[in-house]
Amino acid sequence: MIALSPEEQQIIGLSLKVAATATLFSLPPGVALAWLLSRYSFPGKALLSGLTHLPLILPPVVTGYALLLLFGRNGPLGRLLEPIGIVFAFDWTGAALAAAVMGFPLLVRAVRLSFDMVDPRIERAAETLGARPFVRFLTITLPLALPGVAAGAVLAFAKALGEFGATITFVASIPGETRTLPLAIYSLTQVPGGEAAVLRLVLISVGVSIGALVLSEWGARAVARRVGGTR
Secondary structure, eight states: OOOOOHHHHHHHHHHHHHHHHHHHHHHHHHHHHHHHHHHOOOTTHHHHHHHHTHHHHSOHHHHHHHHHHHHSTTSHHHHHHGGGTOOOTTSHHHHHHHHHHHHHHHHHHHHHHHHHHSOHHHHHHHHHTTOOHHHHIIIIIHHHHHHHHHHHHHHHHHHHHHOOHHHHHHHOOOTTTTOOHHHHHHHHHTSTTOHHHHHHHHHHHHHHHHHHHHHHHHHHHHHHHHTTOOO
16 A cells, blocks of 8 residues: 655645546536537537637647636636635636646547437437427436446546646646646656655556546446447
């Protein structure tokens, strides 16, 4: 069993807190957007899909800088939110925001694929019986795609847990406040004699990532079985 120092325990606890918060707040808009992209055609759909996946293509530092411009204390959204007590810059909430933005495309993509695998004929049959779109979504589409939603959430959580570039650009690496696992590993590589701590944190990160991938694959297989596919 890996023995962790109090500082390392704090780093892991903060990382889990940031990743869980990012995933929790990403889930409702991510599921809604995935449903919209899966089930409806409208002008600008390709553009919306492209913007959703933009964080996967842009360098994370660019995303972090954009967040700093928007949500920093001098940014338009930062100035708007600060009077009501919502501060993101150089705070753990900012780390959660950066992690949520970086993990959002993975969440939307996984959930959208799950919705795509649900046979629309089932929804049309419910429509002929008078079920409204929102009712059909809650009682038919979402239950059938639920394992895929869970897989997307797991991927988003894993991505949030490993987020580095956008986080360090937006909120820096402040011990006890914004220093998550990747930031701590990077900082410890610059410290003489920090190799043992780096190795412990790396092993924990690898374990969590492998676990997330296994859970995601299980979710994808569960979706295929539920909707009658084979994988």
